[in-house]
Amino acid sequence: MASQLKVAVIGGGIGGLFAANAMIAQGLNVTVYEQAPALGEVGAGVYVTPNAVRHLQRVGLGSAVEQWGARIGPASHYYRHDGSPIAPVRVSDASGWFACFGMHRADYVELLAARLPAGAVHTGHRAVGFEQNSNTARVMFANGAAAEADVVVAADGIHSELRPHVFPPSTPVFHGNLSYRGLVSRERLPDWPMDRWEMWAGPSKHFLVFPVRRGTMLNYVGFVPADEAMKESWSAPGDPDTLRREFEDWDPRIGRVLRQVDKTFRWALYDREPLPAWTKGRLTLLGDAAHPMLPHLGQGANQAIEDGMALATILARVDATAVPAALQAYEKLRRERVAAVQLGARQNGLRVDSISGDLTQRDAELVAHADFRARLYAYDVAPEAQAAAEALLR
Numbered sequence: 001m002a003s004q005l006k007v008a009v010i011g012g013g014i015g016g017l018f019a020a021n022a023m024i025a026q027g028l029n030v031t032v033y034e035q036a037p038a039l040g041e042v043g044a045g046v047y048v049t050p051n052a053v054r055h056l057q058r059v060g061l062g063s064a065v066e067q068w069g070a071r072i073g074p075a076s077h078y079y080r081h082d083g084s085p086i087a088p089v090r091v092s093d094a095s096g097w098f099a100c101f102g103m104h105r106a107d108y109v110e111l112l113a114a115r116l117p118a119g120a121v122h123t124g125h126r127a128v129g130f131e132q133n134s135n136t137a138r139v140m141f142a143n144g145a146a147a148e149a150d151v152v153v154a155a156d157g158i159h160s161e162l163r164p165h166v167f168p169p170s171t172p173v174f175h176g177n178l179s180y181r182g183l184v185s186r187e188r189l190p191d192w193p194m195d196r197w198e199m200w201a202g203p204s205k206h207f208l209v210f211p212v213r214r215g216t217m218l219n220y221v222g223f224v225p226a227d228e229a230m231k232e233s234w235s236a237p238g239d240p241d242t243l244r245r246e247f248e249d250w251d252p253r254i255g256r257v258l259r260q261v262d263k264t265f266r267w268a269l270y271d272r273e274p275l276p277a278w279t280k281g282r283l284t285l286l287g288d289a290a291h292p293m294l295p296h297l298g299q300g301a302n303q304a305i306e307d308g309m310a311l312a313t314i315l316a317r318v319d320a321t322a323v324p325a326a327l328q329a330y331e332k333l334r335r336e337r338v339a340a341v342q343l344g345a346r347q348n349g350l351r352v353d354s355i356s357g358d359l360t361q362r363d364a365e366l367v368a369h370a371d372f373r374a375r376l377y378a379y380d381v382a383p384e385a386q387a388a389a390e391a392l393l394r
């Protein structure tokens with residue numbers, strides 16, 4: 001191991017908080033700066049898959065994931081919109097390891113923050129400026145504060161303030177869909193099976209559910225075509241009756257869930273084209289700041305976890321003078337792999353929302369998709385990051 005680099009992580013979302021955990025576990029000196037007055041997340045679920053769970057375990061968060069998550073088992077299934085079965089959903093990696101969990105997003109942020117040392121997270125710090133020279137990097141905040149570090153990690157989400165310091169501004173791509181999201185408590189669905197991920201795919205829409213918080217809540221997401229007004233608003237409260245109407249002729253099981261919905265939120269679905277660069281000097285991007293993607297593979301946060309493990313593993317092995325080369329090595333390891341996942345999420349969205357009459361083709365693709373998931377989940381970025389760091393030192 002090399003020096004105790006000083007790292008400033010901008011953004012205290014799932015990506016930034018995990019990166020801080022991974023870096024502290026590897027001996028780096030990290031401070032997280034979050035714009036909001038307090039850490040938090042929306043009332044919705046996130047699907048955590050084995051390619052992230054193995055890193056959460058490595059930094060000592062395995063039991064917290066078991067404690068707060070809901071383990072997803074092999075009864076998971078794809079259905080047609082009328083409820084007829086299509087295929088099982090792959091929920092283990094290529095070795096057969098079952099480590100998919102449904103997680104409440106607020107629980108995820110809380111368990112990531114709980115492991116950090118007191119004083120590691122500075123809330124109320126909105127980054128508004130960045131400068132660097134060959135020795136150091138500096139972030140300026142709206143509250144007048146500034147932070148100097150050997151490395152700055154922009155984990156500040158799809159609208160990243162710092163990304164233009166790496167690459168000229170780009171426009172997010174709208175995909176014509178929106179998602180309704182929310183949670184229903186188990187008491188309102190007492191006999192709903194809380195051990196599986198289920199999706200119904202129909203013409204131009206799909207609906208999915210999975211349990212969170214030890215099976216005490218069911219997370220639902222309904223994907224539907226969006227109107228132009230929604231395109232501009234990004235996220236907003238939704239109307240439960242409109243959501244119910246969107247799926248009213250579908251499998252009555254969906255109706256059972258939606259009858260219990262009192263409150264829902266809707267998100268317009270955006271991503272960006274894969275970026276040609278993530279890094280400039282001592283500044284690099286991580287998570288949605290680097291690779292915002294559509295949610296159709298459930299991988300945005302999982303890929304951010306892989307980013308954090310890769311970056312921590314490389315930075316822990318270099319000293320301050322080698323930071324720019326180390327960040328290039330991180331980018332080289334991550335950028336193309338994540339671009340493939342970004343594009344895969346687009347393809348999967350087109351697949352499940354297929355409007356062509358040929359559902360046999362769609363169903364065959366959903367069956368075949370199991371192999372893709374097995375490989376995605378089996379990937380372990382840590383040994384590759386270690387090898388990349390060793391190559392730097394030679």
Ligand SMILES: Cc1cc2nc3c(=O)[nH]c(=O)nc-3n(C[C@H](O)[C@H](O)[C@H](O)COP(=O)(O)OP(=O)(O)OC[C@H]3O[C@@H](n4cnc5c(N)ncnc54)[C@H](O)[C@@H]3O)c2cc1C
Binds near residue numbers: 128179
């Ligand atoms: C409908 C939907 C469903 C999804 N489902 C899944 C799923 O099942 N599994 C999955 O893996 N992913 C899923 N995702 C994607 C996932 O939510 C994101 O990829 C993930 O949250 C990105 O984390 P992040 O930390 O990079 O960014 P964010 O969560 O956006 O966090 C960025 C943080 O930076 C802060 N910030 C912003 N600007 C500044 C600034 N200037 N200064 C300081 N702080 C700042 C923000 O306040 C925020 O806390 C889904 C997304 C959507 C829309």
